[in-house]
Amino acid sequence: xxxxxxxxxxxxxxxxxxxxxxxxxxxxxxxxxxxxxxxxxxxxxxxxxxxxxxxxxxxxxxxxxxxxxxxxxxxxxxxxxxxxxxxxxxxxxxxxxxxxxxxxxxxxxxxxxxxxxxxxxxxxxxxxxxxxxxxxxxxxxxxxxxxxxxxxxxxxxxxxxxxxxxxxxxxxxxxxxxxxxxxxxxxxxxxxxxxxxxxxxxxxxxxxx
Amino acid sequence: xxxxxxxxxxxxxxxxxxxxxxxxxxxxxxxxxxxxxxxxxxxxxxxxxxxxxxxxxxxxxxxxxxxxxxxxxxxxxxxxxxxxxxxxxxxxxxxxxxxxxxxxxxxxxxxxxxxxxxxxxxxxxxxxxxxxxxxxxxxxxxxxxxxxxxxxxxxxxxxxxxxxxxxxxxxxxxxxxxxxxxxxxxxxxxxxxxxxxxxxxxxxxxxxxxxx
Numbered sequence: 001x002x003x004x005x006x007x008x009x010x011x012x013x014x015x016x017x018x019x020x021x022x023x024x025x026x027x028x029x030x031x032x033x034x035x036x037x038x039x040x041x042x043x044x045x046x047x048x049x050x051x052x053x054x055x056x057x058x059x060x061x062x063x064x065x066x067x068x069x070x071x072x073x074x075x076x077x078x079x080x081x082x083x084x085x086x087x088x089x090x091x092x093x094x095x096x097x098x099x100x101x102x103x104x105x106x107x108x109x110x111x112x113x114x115x116x117x118x119x120x121x122x123x124x125x126x127x128x129x130x131x132x133x134x135x136x137x138x139x140x141x142x143x144x145x146x147x148x149x150x151x152x153x154x155x156x157x158x159x160x161x162x163x164x165x166x167x168x169x170x171x172x173x174x175x176x177x178x179x180x181x182x183x184x185x186x187x188x189x190x191x192x193x194x195x196x197x198x199x200x201x202x203x204x205x206x207x208x209x
Numbered sequence: 210x211x212x213x214x215x216x217x218x219x220x221x222x223x224x225x226x227x228x229x230x231x232x233x234x235x236x237x238x239x240x241x242x243x244x245x246x247x248x249x250x251x252x253x254x255x256x257x258x259x260x261x262x263x264x265x266x267x268x269x270x271x272x273x274x275x276x277x278x279x280x281x282x283x284x285x286x287x288x289x290x291x292x293x294x295x296x297x298x299x300x301x302x303x304x305x306x307x308x309x310x311x312x313x314x315x316x317x318x319x320x321x322x323x324x325x326x327x328x329x330x331x332x333x334x335x336x337x338x339x340x341x342x343x344x345x346x347x348x349x350x351x352x353x354x355x356x357x358x359x360x361x362x363x364x365x366x367x368x369x370x371x372x373x374x375x376x377x378x379x380x381x382x383x384x385x386x387x388x389x390x391x392x393x394x395x396x397x398x399x400x401x402x403x404x405x406x407x408x409x410x411x412x413x414x415x416x417x418x419x420x421x
Binding site for chain 2: 029042099207
């Protein structure tokens with residue numbers, strides 16, 4: 001009798017386990033959707049730069065400049081500021097990202113204090129976009145540009161090439177030229193005379209889509 | 210009588226055990242191979258089948274209307290989708306794929322892709338999708354079902370993922386895929402402003418199904 005009970009118990013266990021295994025096998029059928037999203041990036045860099053100072057201003061002032069390692073900022077050091085001091089800054093920008101970028105006027109900051117920004121006035125001229133393989137050496141707005149002939153002391157230019165209204169779009173690999181006139185106002189306070197100043201000109205990455 | 214039968218069965222087991230043990234002693238090694246096949250009534254087989262398309266869309270900023278293609282006809286991002294892992298149902302001979310691969314390149318905030326895929330019951334039993342699990346195989350993003358989005362550690366959504374009609378308890382065919390039945394679904398993937406440049410994001414949607 002005891003043997004019969006044990007046998008029955010084993011049989012019941014075996015049947016239960018079989019059912020459980022069978023049911024489990026039918027629970028877990030799966031199909032899958034696998035997705036990968038690679039994000040683009042925007043990167044407008046300074047590829048080339050010119051800082052031009054007229055002979056008249058060079059008589060009392062000097063200028064030096066560097067481009068930051070990330071090619072996003074041009075830093076200009078200048079001595080002995082005076083009213084009506086001016087320089088022309090030229091930049092070739094290139095979109096080295098994978099997205100179209102929007103070309104906008106650069107941002108300016110100053111050291112000593114940013115409040116000195118009120119002593120300066122700026123005018124920007126934009127040209128382009130140009131394809132990557134454009135010969136910039138012969139380009140009217142870049143190759144042989146001369147201060148006081150093409151770029152005048154009053155902030156105007158004499159190029160026959162019309163400037164491009166901003167903002168405009170620079171597609172990947174395309175280039176653009178910017179000329180910036182930076183001028184010290186005639187009415188700066190006396191304490192600003194003869195000062196040394198550091199000017200930062202930052203390129204803005206702006207998505208154009 | 211019962212005792213006699215049990216005694217005979219026990220003797221058989223003992224005899225077989227001794228035989229096996231003796232054989233093992235002779236040969237040093239025994240290899241026992243066993244294959245157990247459950248479900249001989251037919252496998253549960255749901256597969257991806259054609260047609261499969263992926264299309265870019267954008268929202269017109271002026272009208273708010275959803276339009277195919279990228280904004281202003283640009284060609285910046287791109288999307289590819291394909292099926293892999295082909296299986297054949299033993300009973301019906303029908304074929305389907307168990308994996309759908311979606312690859313989006315050069316994506317940017319607001320980029321949106323609609324993937325239209327088709328599911329078919331290629332087996333012999335009626336099926337029912339009972340659960341979907343959305344996840345990031347790399348563990349960087351987590352699924353927020355309230356937002357229907359994969360979110361970053363700060364809970365900001367990186368990409369919205371929605372499927373129309375709903376996969377689970379789909380209203381198609383009374384929530385049941387009868388054998389040979391097909392249903393089309395549209396998965397919308399929308400990249401948000403929180404997605405970071407130069408990053409690669411991954412996602413996986415597991416579609417679990419069982420016999421209806």
